[in-house]
Amino acid sequence: MKILCWSTDQAVWKHWSQVISADISLVRVEALGDVYETLQTTSSEFKYCFIFLEDKSFSKKVEDVVALRSVFPHQKIIVFPNQTSQAAALRLFSVGVSGQCAPYIGKDQLDLVLSVVDSGEIWGGKIFIQQLIQQSATTAQVNESELEDLSERELSVAQYIAKGWSNKKIALEMDITERTVKAHLTSIFKKTNTKDRLALALLAQSYYSVL
Incomplete structure (x- = not known):
């Protein structure tokens, strides 16, 4: 299985690479244009798309994800916000984002998230659900x-x-x-x-x- 990862943060990318299962291949891009280009040409290869929402330009990144969903409505997207925002979470879930997790999620927890999302459910994260x-x-x-x-x-x-x-x-x-x-x-x-x-x-x- 392959996962497309949009992250400009080297530390987050390194963490994802360490906690992902050995049978999963991660492909990293650092620009929104590369996300579109990759999904337009090889969307069937990627079961998930991981997106890190950094503090800088957080709101814009949320809107970028919304726009991405409108172009690729069947692509399962999991976001990793670096800040807690009820409004952003609600907006993202309302357009069909499959889940949101902490950027530095643990290996066992990430395995659980992927299992839940794979079953057709959404993963909101403990804090957001509470x-x-x-x-x-x-x-x-x-x-x-x-x-x-x-x-x-x-x-x-x-x-x-x-x-x-x-x-x-x-x-x-x-x-x-x-x-x-x-x-x-x-x-x-x-x-x-x-x-x-x-x-x-x-x-x-x-x-x-x-x-």
């Missing part, structure tokens, strides 16, 4: 009828947030500026008593699922 459960419990206490107090535009924004869309994509879809999207979000957070995108996304997903 945060999601905690956030879900909080959200469950929020009256969904509060979404009914939103304006038509605010409801549209909330619906797009539930899909994991970025402010930029929402702005393009609604033909408004990103500043206007942010203004809508500020108003939505206040009206729904939600604190961040994840809480709003969970609330909106629950709301729209019962409509």
